[in-house]
Amino acid sequence: MATVATDYTNKVKVTDEVAEFPESVVEEMRSHLTKYPKDRSRSALIPLLFVIQRERGYIDNPGVNFLAQFLNLEVTDIWETATFYSMFNMHPVGKYHIQMCKTLSCKILGEPELTDHICSKLGIKPGETTKDGKFTVTRVECLGSCGTAPMMQIGFEYHENLTKEKLDDLIDSLE
Amino acid sequence: MAEELIKVTIDGQEFEVEKGRPLIDVINEKGFGVPSFCYYADLELQASCRMCLVRIEKMPKLQASCVIRCTDGMEVTTKSEEIEKAQRAMGEFLLANHPLDCPVCDRGGECELQEVIFDWGDVEERFDEPKNAHPEKFLSPIVANDQQRCILCKRCTRVCHEWMGEDAIEAGNRGSNTVIGTYGGWLNCSQCGNCIEVCPTGTLLDGVYRHETRPWELDQTITTCTYCSDGCQLSVGSRADEVHRIVARDRYVNGINGEFLCIKGRFAHGFVNHGDRIKTPLIRYKKGGKLIPSTWDDAIAFAAERIKESKKAGVVATSRLTNETVHTLKRFADECRDGTSYAVSDTYDLAPFFENLSAPLCTHKEIRFAETIVVIGGDVDEEQPLTAKQIRQAVRNGGANLILVNDTPSRLSHQASQFIHVNPGTVEAFVLALADPSAADMAAAKMGIGRAEIDKARETANATKGDLIIMFGKELGAEAQAVAANLPSRHENRNVKLHPLAGYCNSVGASDMMPGRKPVADVVAGSDALLIAGSLSDEEFAAADLASKPFVAVQELFLTDTAAAADVVFPAASFAESDGTYTNNDGFVQRVRRAIDPVHQAKPDWMITSLLASELGADFGYSFSASAVFRSIAESHEAYEGLRYPDLKDETRPVRVKHKLVSGADVSGAVASLRDRVSQFPDAADKITEEPRVGHKLHRVTTMTGKTPQFHLLANGNPKPDDLLVSPLFQFNPDGSPKKEEESEVAAG
Ligand code: SF4
Ligand code: SF4
Ligand code: FES
Ligand code: FES
Numbered sequence: 001m002a003t004v005a006t007d008y009t010n011k012v013k014v015t016d017e018v019a020e021f022p023e024s025v026v027e028e029m030r031s032h033l034t035k036y037p038k039d040r041s042r043s044a045l046i047p048l049l050f051v052i053q054r055e056r057g058y059i060d061n062p063g064v065n066f067l068a069q070f071l072n073l074e075v076t077d078i079w080e081t082a083t084f085y086s087m088f089n090m091h092p093v094g095k096y097h098i099q100m101c102k103t104l105s106c107k108i109l110g111e112p113e114l115t116d117h118i119c120s121k122l123g124i125k126p127g128e129t130t131k132d133g134k135f136t137v138t139r140v141e142c143l144g145s146c147g148t149a150p151m152m153q154i155g156f157e158y159h160e161n162l163t164k165e166k167l168d169d170l171i172d173s174l175e
Numbered sequence: 176m177a178e179e180l181i182k183v184t185i186d187g188q189e190f191e192v193e194k195g196r197p198l199i200d201v202i203n204e205k206g207f208g209v210p211s212f213c214y215y216a217d218l219e220l221q222a223s224c225r226m227c228l229v230r231i232e233k234m235p236k237l238q239a240s241c242v243i244r245c246t247d248g249m250e251v252t253t254k255s256e257e258i259e260k261a262q263r264a265m266g267e268f269l270l271a272n273h274p275l276d277c278p279v280c281d282r283g284g285e286c287e288l289q290e291v292i293f294d295w296g297d298v299e300e301r302f303d304e305p306k307n308a309h310p311e312k313f314l315s316p317i318v319a320n321d322q323q324r325c326i327l328c329k330r331c332t333r334v335c336h337e338w339m340g341e342d343a344i345e346a347g348n349r350g351s352n353t354v355i356g357t358y359g360g361w362l363n364c365s366q367c368g369n370c371i372e373v374c375p376t377g378t379l380l381d382g383v384y385r386h387e388t389r390p391w392e393l394d395q396t397i398t399t400c401t402y403c404s405d406g407c408q409l410s411v412g413s414r415a416d417e418v419h420r421i422v423a424r425d426r427y428v429n430g431i432n433g434e435f436l437c438i439k440g441r442f443a444h445g446f447v448n449h450g451d452r453i454k455t456p457l458i459r460y461k462k463g464g465k466l467i468p469s470t471w472d473d474a475i476a477f478a479a480e481r482i483k484e485s486k487k488a489g490v491v492a493t494s495r496l497t498n499e500t501v502h503t504l505k506r507f508a509d510e511c512r513d514g515t516s517y518a519v520s521d522t523y524d525l526a527p528f529f530e531n532l533s534a535p536l537c538t539h540k541e542i543r544f545a546e547t548i549v550v551i552g553g554d555v556d557e558e559q560p561l562t563a564k565q566i567r568q569a570v571r572n573g574g575a576n577l578i579l580v581n582d583t584p585s586r587l588s589h590q591a592s593q594f595i596h597v598n599p600g601t602v603e604a605f606v607l608a609l610a611d612p613s614a615a616d617m618a619a620a621k622m623g624i625g626r627a628e629i630d631k632a633r634e635t636a637n638a639t640k641g642d643l644i645i646m647f648g649k650e651l652g653a654e655a656q657a658v659a660a661n662l663p664s665r666h667e668n669r670n671v672k673l674h675p676l677a678g679y680c681n682s683v684g685a686s687d688m689m690p691g692r693k694p695v696a697d698v699v700a701g702s703d704a705l706l707i708a709g710s711l712s713d714e715e716f717a718a719a720d721l722a723s724k725p726f727v728a729v730q731e732l733f734l735t736d737t738a739a740a741a742d743v744v745f746p747a748a749s750f751a752e753s754d755g756t757y758t759n760n761d762g763f764v765q766r767v768r769r770a771i772d773p774v775h776q777a778k779p780d781w782m783i784t785s786l787l788a789s790e791l792g793a794d795f796g797y798s799f800s801a802s803a804v805f806r807s808i809a810e811s812h813e814a815y816e817g818l819r820y821p822d823l824k825d826e827t828r829p830v831r832v833k834h835k836l837v838s839g840a841d842v843s844g845a846v847a848s849l850r851d852r853v854s855q856f857p858d859a860a861d862k863i864t865e866e867p868r869v870g871h872k873l874h875r876v877t878t879m880t881g882k883t884p885q886f887h888l889l890a891n892g893n894p895k896p897d898d899l900l901v902s903p904l905f906q907f908n909p910d911g912s913p914k915k916e917e918e919s920e921v922a923a924g
Contacts, residue, residue, distance in 0.1 A: 074343065080346060084348065086349075
């Protein structure tokens with residue numbers, strides 16, 4: 001039942017390995033630090049988590065270790081923040097990360113059937129990734145587009161007023 | 176600070192209270208009572224459980240009384256149908272995911288959730304959705320965890336952050352999926368167990384005591400911890416002459432440490448009932464022979480005979496012994512044979528300090544509310560954990576200035592307002608710089624710091640209006656100690672207080688009990704018959720060559736190197752089996768109480784010594800009652816004058832011994848020789864930049880801690896097992912290597 005974003009099984013193997021990034025990426029991270037007061041560098045945690053996720057595919061252990069050093073935080077502090085937000089993945093996800101909104105408006109307007117539909121089409125359960133590593137489906141809380149419910153996002157792109165047909169077309173069109 | 180008094184009406188009764196106090200405290204103090212979970216005195220506010228609701232006139236909704244500060248004219252209602260309905264509803268929410276498996280929960284019987292729900296819960300639950308279920312697991316060898324019992328009050332994360340400065344445990348995920356845990360599911364912290372203690376539910380549990388007994392089957396004996404000089408009060412839980420667990424005293428009752436304890440105080444009690452305890456007296460009849468079990472009568476007679484035959488006797492005490500024992504040993508030296516010399520084995524001899532003491536010792540409470548704290552040397556986090564917690568709270572919650580002078584960075588140095596990172600082994604130079612401004616430049620150079628650092632620290636100290644506390648560690652030699660003890664008398668601030676970071680639970684007391692003592696090496700070298708209570712340190716033992724001594728008698732719990740080299744060994748009772756007192760680094764003399772009968776044939780140390788003395792013809796006037804020994808202490812030591820056990824019965828109001836203060840003592844000699852010493856320090860050195868791992872001293876396996884198997888795993892890197900549901904003790908050998916399949920089955924079966 002575990003979803004990708006919800007890490008209560010805590011299966012992460014924690015090592016000392018620290019991720020390395022090209023100078024340009026480190027530079028980008030430093031630029032985030034400049035937006036906050038010097039003694040409040042931990043405020044940059046969320047923008048930096050986005051960078052880690054972009055660079056490493058998900059919030060992986062070496063990436064967390066890097067951030068812990070970069071911001072002088074405990075790894076568990078980072079875990080606390082990263083697991084709070086469904087936009088951060090603590091485990092690898094497929095090339096296309098389909099996040100179905102499961103909150104009120106979307107749910108009333110048919111999200112459960114849509115999720116069932118997409119899952120049976122892909123042969124996975126919510127929280128899982130297809131064998132070819134192409135798709136991951138998760139159910140997330142409100143994405144703030146209730147007026148166009150039911151909706152979902154793939155990556156950061158919204159797909160609104162969904163129907164089964166629309167979903168089929170979309171999935172088929174993805175390489 | 177005089178507090179402004181205001182009027183508050185609670186349930187129609189008017190009270191005068193200090194302005195700005197938390198309303199919840201006042202309600203409880205005045206005997207009205209309001210249920211609460213997340214509120215915890217002296218931790219930051221959380222206001223997440225919503226159990227403490229009250230109605231306050233002119234405020235729109237029910238208010239959480241934990242976040243309300245008392246203001247003048249406030250009218251509060253704590254009981255009404257409306258409030259009760261809200262509280263019952265909150266109780267229902269808190270139980271929405273709670274398994275209610277009290278019959279198999281180690282907290283059952285002393286669980287705050289159980290208690291509050293008993294009074295405030297509804298008979299029926301309306302939730303019929305499936306509960307979040309997680310298996311019970313281990314977060315470390317000594318922290319067991321059942322996530323589903325959590326009510327998310329976050330006391331655990333707050334104590335870890337605020338008391339320990341560790342952030343080892345946090346709340347992950349969101350909403351109803353929130354759990355308390357760590358990244359990777361394994362705790363690599365100092366393993367203090369304070370999160371376990373403050374948890375109001377059975378979510379975080381004592382892994383050493385796991386499933387041993389039900390709490391109500393235990394006898395609880397309030398006593399003083401036997402590890403460090405902070406002298407925390409704790410409650411030993413025993414049943415049928417076996418110690419099962421140790422917890423802190425209740426947080427609202429206790430005087431010095433509240434619910435705080437460190438890993439050693441809380442978990443390292445396995446030695447008390449350990450199978451390796453010496454069971455009977457032992458005699459080695461001939462040099463080179465074996466230690467042979469004997470009776471008490473024979474062993475005492477044998478030892479007395481040998482001591483009589485000797486030319487010169489010597490007595491060595493250790494600083495984990497009670498005042499009663501050290502005092503009796505001193506009397507043994509004074510009254511049994513002329514010319515008997517005596518010593519105390521300790522890593523930090525405080526004689527020069529107490530001889531020059533010019534200001535009172537500070538109390539732990541004063542540390543918490545101090546304005547400036549200067550810590551010179553030491554390793555507070557690892558060696559005096561309660562002091563470290565008080566410092567940390569003073570800084571975090573009280574905004575105190577912390578000036579830390581040390582050659583090694585530590586957890587605390589991150590929190591220091593000024594961390595003076597000196598060259599290795601040069602902290603004494605800082606004492607010199609404070610005492611003798613003319614030597615400040617030289618001292619700064621030796622410490623490898625800029626002169627400005629010293630001036631800045633001095634400015635902070637001089638600007639301090641409240642309490643200025645100076646602590647110092649065992650790096651200080653005799654001259655530096657004398658100079659440091661004298662510092663307050665030269666300072667215009669009258670609120671200077673001193674805090675020696677003494678080594679053991681009774682370092683201060685042993686120092687009080689044995690004035691005029693000699694160094695251990697001198698006593699050992701100068702005597703041909705030795706009585707040692709406890710064991711020599713490794714270095715002292717190596718230097719002593721006990722085997723070559725004509726006669727050595729040792730009082731010990733275990734057959735340590737020292738005991739194994741003796742000719743007579745007396746089995747001594749541990750702190751849990753004897754009555755007595757320890758004097759801590761506040762100068763508080765606190766009771767040690769017998770929780771269980773002495774194991775096997777052990778006897779309290781002072782009793783052994785006085786038996787031996789009476790065999791030698793000396794009568795101390797006491798042989799069975801520790802309170803009689805204490806009376807003798809009160810009669811012979813000025814600082815303890817007039818004290819009796821009944822005065823010490825209430826540990827919430829600790830009693831301070833009256834150490835003599837010498838003001839205006841001339842320490843110029845000590846300053847001069849300190850200057851000489853400092854001037855011989857090397858001119859340049861590499862600084863230590865690596866911060867030692869958390870627990871590098873706390874987790875050390877010693878004669879005592881090593882008897883609790885969990886310490887071996889911690890000392891060997893605290894490996895994370897593959898299966899978190901099974902105790903790591905079944906998955907690893909003591910050296911931290913994984914157990915082979917068959918072995919672990921044998922162990923588990
Ligand atoms: S044992 Fe102590 S340091 Fe470790 S998580 Fe619990 S409170 Fe924090
Ligand atoms: S584990 Fe215990 S102390 Fe921590 S949040 Fe849960 S109930 Fe509160
Ligand atoms: S409920 Fe789906 S976007 Fe808000
Ligand atoms: S005690 Fe007030 S909200 Fe928890």
